[in-house]
Amino acid sequence: MDVADYDLGSDGETVAVWSVTEDGSPDQVLASVTPSSQSGTLSPFLASAIDTNQTLVAAVHSGDPTADNVLAADTAAITIETVPASVTFNDQIINDRFVDVASFSLGNNGQTLAIWSVTEDGSPGQVLGSVTLTAVSGTKSLGTSPYVRTNQTLAATIHSGEPTAANILAVDTADIAVDLNPSVGGNPPARTIDGDRLLEDITGDGSADLFDALSYYNNRNTDAIQNNPTQFDFDRDGDTGDLFDALALWNEISG
Structure with a gap:
């Protein structure tokens, strides 16, 4: 003031x-x-x-x-200006467990961004992911759990606290088409960290670290890695699933 x-x-x-x-x-x-x-x-x-x-x-x-x-x-x-919360959630194709919220604004009372499944009658179903936001506006990528395996409609919502159907301040829905990356070792779909075709995040947890290199090596002979050389050939020698790929992955992660 x-x-x-x-x-x-x-x-x-x-x-x-x-x-x-x-x-x-x-x-x-x-x-x-x-x-x-x-x-x-x-x-x-x-x-x-x-x-x-x-x-x-x-x-x-x-x-x-x-x-x-x-x-x-x-x-x-x-006089306190009332600023409503808002969220924009666009139709998209996902290939891992993350969905992208195009924009959000918390308004006066917003705190939490959540992703929901949607029931047949259009009501909120299950919370698939949520995050307490520190920025008052922006974009956000949220991981889903369980991750989405089939084409469906999801909802992005803004809440004043814990995500419940009773305290939704803003909502937008999007049609999600699923084209999942390979899953390695029973983990969520692997994903790229730097935007290229290679999937450095072997465990699908949203980050790349030593555990991803170890998981790659331990699962090097599985169909997920052997059948997808364009996504797992980290030493770029034309094949995939050997020690040199695991070392190249670790060098990329730690470099």
Whole structure:
């Protein structure tokens, strides 16, 4: 919030923002600052967010802000702008357990982004994945569990807390077509980490590390690896599933 104008009588005076009681008296200090200049404007940070329309007081104090040392004061009606949450979830083809949310905005009260299955009547079914967001807007890739194996409609939702059908703030649905990458060793579908054709994330957990190189080597003779050289030929020698591929994968991951 902004204090449009202040004018101090002497150095060391304080400008504070107060909440107001029902009878108009100062109640609680929400922000205070000792300005470096004698006059001007201020945009102090409030100690706690306000989420309801109310009257606040800006006051000048001779020292620490207390109700008995107010030198000047002015009141203002504060209106909280309502910003609705929103989410955009586009039709897409997935080849691993991750789906992409094209955009989200938390609005005033959003905290959580979730992916839901959808029942035949269009209602939310099961939560397949969720994340508590730190950014107020952006894009997001979410892993699903269990991962989606068949073409179906899914829903992306914004929630004020834990993802439940009762606290959905925004929703968008998308038709998901499934063309899964190979699954190695019973893991979720392998996926690329850097966007090329090779699937470095052997375990399908969203990251590439030593466990992926070990899983590759331990499963090097399985059909998933032997039958898909274009996706698992890490040393690029034309074949797949040997020690040199496992070493090349580890060198790529750790390099």
